Amino acid sequence: MKKLAEVLRDWEAVIGLEVHTELTTLETKMFCNCRLSHDDEPNTNVCPVCLGMPGALPVPNEKAIESIVMAGLATNCEIMRHSMFYRKHYFYPDMAKNFQTTQGPVAFCMHGHLDLEVSGAGAKERPDDTVEKDADGGYVAPIRILRIHMEEDAAKMVHVGGEEGRITAATESLIDYNRCGTPLIELVTEPDLRTPEEARLFMEKLRQTFLTLGISDCSLESGSMRCDGNISLRRRGTTEFGTKTEMKNINSFKSLHDALEYEICRQAEVLEEGGIVYQETRHWEPSRRRTVVMRVKETADDYRLFPDPDLAPFDLTDEFIDRCRARIPELPDAKRDRYMSDFGLKRADAAQLAGDPAVAAFFEETLSVAGEKDVETVAKVMVNLVPSYDALTPAQVASLSALLAEDAITFAQAREVLDAVNGTSEDPAAYVDAHGMRQSTDEGALGAIVDEVLARCTDQVQQYRDGNKKVLGFLVGQCMKAAKGSGNPKAFNKMLAERLES
Template sequence: MSTAMSLSPEILAKYEPVIGLEVHVQLLTETKAFCGCANRFGSAPNTNVCPVCLGLPGSLPVLNARAVEFATLASMAINCQVNERSIFARKNYFYPDSPKGYQISQFDKPLAEHGYIDVPTPNGTKRIGITRLHMEEDAGKSLHDGQPDSNLYTSVDLNRCGTPLVEIVSEPDIRTPDEAYEYLTRLKEILLYTAVSDCNMEEGSLRCDANVSVRPRGQEKFGTKAEVKNVNSFRYIRSALEYEIERQIEVIEGGGRVVQETRLWNAAEGRTYSMRSKEQAHDYRYFPEPDLPPLIVSAEFRAKIAATMPELPEARRARLVAEYEITEQDAATLTATRAFADQFEEAAKAAKSPKRVANLVQSELTMRLKLKGLELEQSPISMKGIALAADLAEEGKLSSKQLKQLFDIAFENGEDFPAVYEREKPQQISDAGALETMIDEVIAANPKQVEQYRAGKKTVAAFFVGQVMRLSKGQANPALLNELVAKKLEN
C-alpha cells in the first residue's frame, strides 16, 4: 500500500470498490484533428499553431480523414460497434490552454459503443465492458514556474491544441486495482499493435482518469464517486486506487459522507488531494458543432478498415503456443510488442528449434535486459542472433556455459551475437577419444568417488562431469560427456 491508513482486513472486506476508467489516447497522425498543423511532440512552444487551432475568428475546422481511420481501427480492435452516424459537439469550458473557450468532442452520438476487453484475474478471465469510444481534440499545456510561497508564473504552450484524441470509457465493471492495471495493460497492447498511437505516457499521448467509489457488499446502488487525475503510470494508477478505496471506506466508517469531486494523485506522498467539485455533463453546455457536418462511417469504409486489422496480442499468443509448442509465459513475453513478435516469428521459422529460441529469450535475454534496465527493442542481440545461438546449442556446438559467456560479451560490448561468435569462436570438444582420455584421468584421480558410485550413489556421476568440464575449460560437449562418464563408471 502507498498510504499510512491501516484499515483491518475485516473492514475492507465489508465494502466493494466500483471502478471505471477514462483513457485519452493521442492518435499518431501527421497533422492535427481539424487543421494542417504538424502533430509533433517536442517542438519549440507555440510553433505548430494556426488560426484554426488558436480559435481565431473566421477560421473553420476540417476533419482529418486519417484520424477517422485510426479511431475506427481502434474501435474495432476493442470490439466496439462503430456507428454509421456520429455527431461532433462543443464542450464549453474556459481554461487558459483552450483558446477557443470550448473543445470539439462527441457527446450523445459517439463514433463507437458497446465494446469489451478480456483481462486475466486470479479466478480466470473477466470481461470488462467499454461504454464508448469517441473522437475529440486535445487542449494545450499550461507550464508553471515559481515557488508555492512566492509569485507563480504560468505560461501556455498551444502546440498540443487540436491534436486528435480518442477517449475510451469503460463500464464500471472493474472491482480491484489489479483489474484496472490489467485492463490498461491489455488496452495499451492492443493500441500499440494497431499502431494508432505510440501510447507514450511520459509525453502525454496516453492519459488515464479513474472514477472510483465503494459500496457495502451486496448493495446494488453505486456509491458516490471521486475522479482521480494526474496519474502518469499504470503502477501509480494502481497505487492511487488502493489509496482512494481505503480513504473512502475510512470516511464512511467514521460516519462521514464521500463527496463527488476531482482529486489529484501525489506520487511523492502516495496519496490523493481534493482539486475541485466534479462537473456534470450539463455544466459543459454541450451542443452540436455548427461548423462540422455529421460524421458518416459507411459499411464500405468499415470493411476497408477491418481489412487492415493486424493479428491482435491475445490471438497471437494463442497461435504461438499452438504453432511453436511454447509455454503461455513464453508467448506473453514474445508478444510484448508487435515488432518483437514479428522478429521472433522470423527467427523461429529460420531456426532448427523454435522452442529453444523462446527459451533463450526467456532465460538468457530478458534476464540481462532487466539487469541493464533495457527494453526488448533496445537489446544488442537481435532475434537473428538468438536464432544463431539456438542452432549452435541445438547442434551441440556450444555448451550452455559458452553460450552464457558469449551473451555476456555481447551485452558488455553492445554487439550482436553473430559478431561476437565469429570473433570468439569457442569450440566444443565432441571427439569421443579426447573426452575418454580426460574421463580416465579424472577417474584415476578420484578412487573414493568411484567407490561411492559403484556402491549405489549414482548422483556422484555429476561430480565427474564437473571435473571433466573444468579440465576441458568448459568446452566438452555436455550430452556426449554425460553419456561417456556413465559408461566408464559402469564398466
C-alpha cells in the same frame, strides 16, 4: 491503513477507467492542417483554427476517423453509422477558443468489450469467492467498454515553481499550443474492474492493441496515452454504488496499480471510521505514494454541450467501415494463439512475444533466418535475453540461438557473447570460436573427466547414493573445473547421473 488483501475481504472495489490516446502517427491535427509534432519550438504549429480565431472553420481529419473506427473494431465495439461533434464549453487557458470539440451521447464506437486473462500473483488480489478461478488460480474478467469517442487535445501547460509540476504555489504558467487540436480518442469502460491488477492489465492490453493497429505510439511517459481512474467501494454482497473519486496523474502501469491500491485502502479506512468519502478529484504523488485532493465536486460540471454548428453530422458508410476493417493486422491475442499452435510455445512466452508489434516482427524475422527447428530456443532467447539489448540483429539472435540449441555455450555465456556483439555486425558464432568459448560434447573426452571426478570425490558419491541429490551440482562443478570450462554442463550432468544411478 489495512493492506489491500484485507480490505477486499470486506469491501468490493468498483473501478472504471477513462483512457485518452493521442493519434500520434498522423501527420496533421484533428481539424486543421497544422503539423502534428510536440517536439518543435513551442507555439510554432498553430493556426487560426486551433487558436480559436473568429471566422476560422474546422475541417475533420479523415485519417483520424479511420483510426477511431479501427480502434472500435479491434475492441469489439459497435460502429455507429450516424454521429456528430459537439462543443464542450469551459474556460481555461489550455483551450484558446473556450470550448473543446468532442462527441455527444452517440460516439463513433459504442458497447465493446475486452477479456482479461488474470493469472499469477495478480489473480490473488481478487478473493476466490468472487470469481470462478481455474486450477492455477487464474480467471478471465470480461470488461465492457461503454464508448470510444473522438475529441481534440488541449494545449500543454507547464507550471514553473509548482510542487511536482502542479499549479499550486507555481510562480508562472507557460502554454504550448502545439498540442492543442491533436486528434485524441477517449475510451470509457463500464465500472467492471474489481482490482488494481485488472486495471493494470486492461491498460496494458489496450496499449498492445493500439500499438498493433499503428494509430499511436502509446507512450505513457510522454503523455500520448493517459489514464484517469474512477474508484468507489461498497460492502461485499451489496449492489448500490458508493461515492467515487477520480484519480489523475497516472503515467505508468505501476502508477495506475499503486494509485488504485492506495485509494481503495484509504477509502476503506475512512468508511470504517465512520467518515464520508467525498466526490473529488485526487492527484497521485508517486514520490510520496499517496493521493491528495485536487478539487471537490459538489455538483456535476455544466459544460453547456451542444452540436457544433461548424461541423456536419457524420454518416459512415459500410464501404468506409469495411476499408477500416481491412487495415486491421493480426491482433495480439490471435498472434499469441498462432505462436502456441504453430510453434508449441508456452502461453506466457507467446503472449510476451505477440504483445508488442516490433518484438513480434523481430521474432518472426529471426525465425526466417534460424529456421523453425530452433523456434523454442529462439523464443527463450527473445524472452529472457534480447530485452536487455537494444542493437541486436535477427541474424545475430539466430546465430546465438543455434549455439544454445547445439549446447555449444551456456545461457550465462550467451549473455557474455551478447554484451560483446551488441551494436556490432559480428557473428556470435565467430566470437565464440575466436575466444575459445565453444563447449565440447564429445562423450569420450567428457566421460574420462567424469570418471576421474567420481574416483576422486568418493565422499560426495556416497552422499548422493544415500539420497542427497543436491551434491550432483558440486560434482558437475568439479567436472567443469577439470575441463577448464570447455565441457558442456548438461552433458556432465547426464553422464554423472547415469553413472551414479547404475
